[in-house]
Amino acid sequence: MNLQLPVAGLERYKSTSQRARIGTEAWGALNFFCPVCKSPRLDTAPRNTVAVDYLCPKCASPFQLKSQSKPFGNRIVDAAYSEMKRAILSDRTPNLYVLHYDLTQWAVRTVILIPHFAFALSAIECRPPLGPTARRAGWIGCNILLNKIPPDARIPIVECGEARAVSEVRRAYRRLRPLENLKIEMRGWTLDVLNVVRSLNKKEFSLADVYAHADELAKLHPKNAHIPDKIRQQLQVLRDLKLLEFLGSGSYRLH
Numbered sequence: 001m002n003l004q005l006p007v008a009g010l011e012r013y014k015s016t017s018q019r020a021r022i023g024t025e026a027w028g029a030l031n032f033f034c035p036v037c038k039s040p041r042l043d044t045a046p047r048n049t050v051a052v053d054y055l056c057p058k059c060a061s062p063f064q065l066k067s068q069s070k071p072f073g074n075r076i077v078d079a080a081y082s083e084m085k086r087a088i089l090s091d092r093t094p095n096l097y098v099l100h101y102d103l104t105q106w107a108v109r110t111v112i113l114i115p116h117f118a119f120a121l122s123a124i125e126c127r128p129p130l131g132p133t134a135r136r137a138g139w140i141g142c143n144i145l146l147n148k149i150p151p152d153a154r155i156p157i158v159e160c161g162e163a164r165a166v167s168e169v170r171r172a173y174r175r176l177r178p179l180e181n182l183k184i185e186m187r188g189w190t191l192d193v194l195n196v197v198r199s200l201n202k203k204e205f206s207l208a209d210v211y212a213h214a215d216e217l218a219k220l221h222p223k224n225a226h227i228p229d230k231i232r233q234q235l236q237v238l239r240d241l242k243l244l245e246f247l248g249s250g251s252y253r254l255h
């Protein structure tokens with residue numbers, strides 16, 4: 001994988017942000033592959049396709065690219081809040097490639113892939129409406145909250161300027177893919193509990209460890225009055241997905 005961003009044809013673009021957008025899109029067309037099937041490349045999507053930048057020529061999986069010149073923090077600026085919410089609720093979010101480039105080196109530094117089934121409503125934050133003087137006054141955008149997406153679902157493609165093996169990326173994607181089969185109303189809960197379990201930073205943990213985060217989960221799901229029941233149910237779901245195992249007497253081990 002060549003991490004240098006292409007330069008050809010960029011002379012006609014005046015603004016740096018425009019050059020970066022065109023340059024990173026062109027880099028993606030040369031380097032992105034499909035994590036879902038064996039396709040070694042992705043096709044650029046037709047210009048008018050909303051929220052989709054690439055399509056897999058073999059399995060038709062859609063992909064979106066978000067690029068930024070700053071290293072990743074917890075937030076990634078995304079499109080309109082209402083559209084993202086609708087996409088999540090109707091299970092139409094594309095797989096997302098998030099790319100950080102170095103402007104001075106004109107090179108790719110970090111790329112992560114977030115599978116389309118890893119977005120829950122809790123990972124989306126509504127931004128304040130644009131002020132009255134803005135061109136699109138009143139428009140409401142959203143942020144994607146990276147820390148609300150389980151670390152397993154932030155699959156590294158390029159880390160600190162080094163590309164990871166394609167086979168490893170496909171394996172990481174495949175491991176999570178059973179989540180795709182869960183109904184969307186349920187999947188949000190599963191992802192939130194998985195994120196809590198991962199945040200414990202322990203290979204083995206107890207039910208009490210997860211219960212200690214009940215308030216956090218209650219904030220994400222204010223309509224649910226039975227948080228402990230829900231936690232136990234979701235741990236069973238994660239076990240059935242083979243993401244963890246039950247050791248007995250309220251102990252669990254992550255896979």
Ligand SMILES: [Zn+2]
Pocket residue numbers: 034035036037038039056057058059060061
């Ligand atoms: Zn594919």
